[in-house]
Amino acid sequence: GENVEQHPSTLSVQEGDSAVIKCTYSDSASNYFPWYKQELGKRPQLIIDIRSNVGEKKDQRIAVTLNKTAKHFSLHITETQPEDSAVYFCAAAGGSYIPTFGRGTSLIVHP
Amino acid sequence: ETGVTQTPRHLVMGMTNKKSLKCEQHLGHNAMYWYKQSAKKPLELMFVYNFKEQTENNSVPSRFSPECPNSSHLFLHLHTLQPEDSALYLCASSQDGPRDREGDTQYFGPGTRLTVL
Numbered sequence: 001g002e003n004v005e006q007h008p009s010t011l012s013v014q015e016g017d018s019a020v021i022k023c024t025y026s027d028s029a030s031n032y033f034p035w036y037k038q039e040l041g042k043r044p045q046l047i048i049d050i051r052s053n054v055g056e057k058k059d060q061r062i063a064v065t066l067n068k069t070a071k072h073f074s075l076h077i078t079e080t081q082p083e084d085s086a087v088y089f090c091a092a093a094g095g096s097y098i099p100t101f102g103r104g105t106s107l108i109v110h111p
Numbered sequence: 112e113t114g115v116t117q118t119p120r121h122l123v124m125g126m127t128n129k130k131s132l133k134c135e136q137h138l139g140h141n142a143m144y145w146y147k148q149s150a151k152k153p154l155e156l157m158f159v160y161n162f163k164e165q166t167e168n169n170s171v172p173s174r175f176s177p178e179c180p181n182s183s184h185l186f187l188h189l190h191t192l193q194p195e196d197s198a199l200y201l202c203a204s205s206q207d208g209p210r211d212r213e214g215d216t217q218y219f220g221p222g223t224r225l226t227v228l
Contacts, residue, residue, distance in 0.1 A: 030214075032215070101154045
């Protein structure tokens with residue numbers, strides 16, 4: 001089955017800095033890579049996703065990059081703001097429609 | 112109401128109680144999921160239903176019993192739980208999923224915060 005590793009587990013940055021969260025996956029059949037944000041006490045919500053036919057996708061201050069050869073993908077947040085503080089989960093799916101989630105990264109943005 | 116809803120939002124139960132969690136999705140999806148989320152632990156997949164058929168049981172103890180009467184509703188029946196079962200239980204849905212299909216976005220409910228005394 002699929003195995004997804006996510007790093008770091010905790011990331012602390014100053015407001016305005018960039019943040020990068022990295023994930024690796026094991027199943028070469030995976031072709032869909034979503035990222036979810038879970039604020040404290042709330043449900044996980046999709047913030048951006050990428051399919052294997054593209055290498056990068058951007059949406060305002062967030063971007064995701066995918067390297068299929070190396071089997072890794074990353075979330076990039078620029079100009080971080082305190083409201084970006086949350087737990088971020090990566091996931092991989094496609095070998096099975098059921099996604100495999102990473103362990104999560106707790107992002108703390110200090111004002 | 113739109114999206115994925117869950118009731119109750121909070122539940123406190125004793126170890127000998129029987130209770131049920133309910134999930135309803137208004138998105139026309141065909142796949143529904145139960146996850147357990149404990150403090151400082153990753154999302155743990157428990158059960159998956161696709162077109163009302165259970166397609167995944169991730170080695171979950173029998174004190175958790177799922178039920179999916181139709182594509183819009185999913186229940187989790189709880190019986191003789193243990194304190195370590197205290198967690199946030201999240202329901203999710205996605206469009207559909209034959210096993211050879213590409214993955215789809217999952218839409219999560221708000222969760223039920225369960226405390227077992």
